[in-house]
Amino acid sequence: MVDQDRDRDRERLEAERRLALERLATVTGDFDSVVAASLDTNADDEHDPEGATIAFERSQIGALVAQVRRHVAEVDSALLRVEDGTYGVCETCGGPIGSARLAALPAARTCIRCAGRSRTG
Ligand SMILES: [Zn+2]
Secondary structure (H helix, E strand, C coil), X not given: CCXXXXXXXXXXXXXXXXXXXXXXXXXXXXXXXXXXXXXXXXXXXXXXXXXXXXXXXXHHHHHHHHHHHHHHHHHHHHHHHHHHCCXXXXXXXXXXXXXXXXXXXXXCCCCHHHHHHHHHC
């Protein structure tokens, strides 16, 4: 891989990382406000329909926060692969991931064929 490609990959991943961190700030902001709202309601969740809704929202946002954090970690590990020259190589078959797939999913670890295969089992 030539240096120019490496720079382009790095820039794309850094842009992806910034977006993910902005998203994380948004969802954690939401998460904090939901937690604050749930602290304000002193009724127990079981008998208060509103309390149950807040508990549901909290678990939904918690899952979203975990998902975005995982994505940031994926982007970080992709940046490490750019540095050691293994970025864009499928971890399953060792073939090229393909520039279209990397443009859509900069942190992709596998080529589209291997990704499709693992999804179907
Ligand atoms: Zn593959």
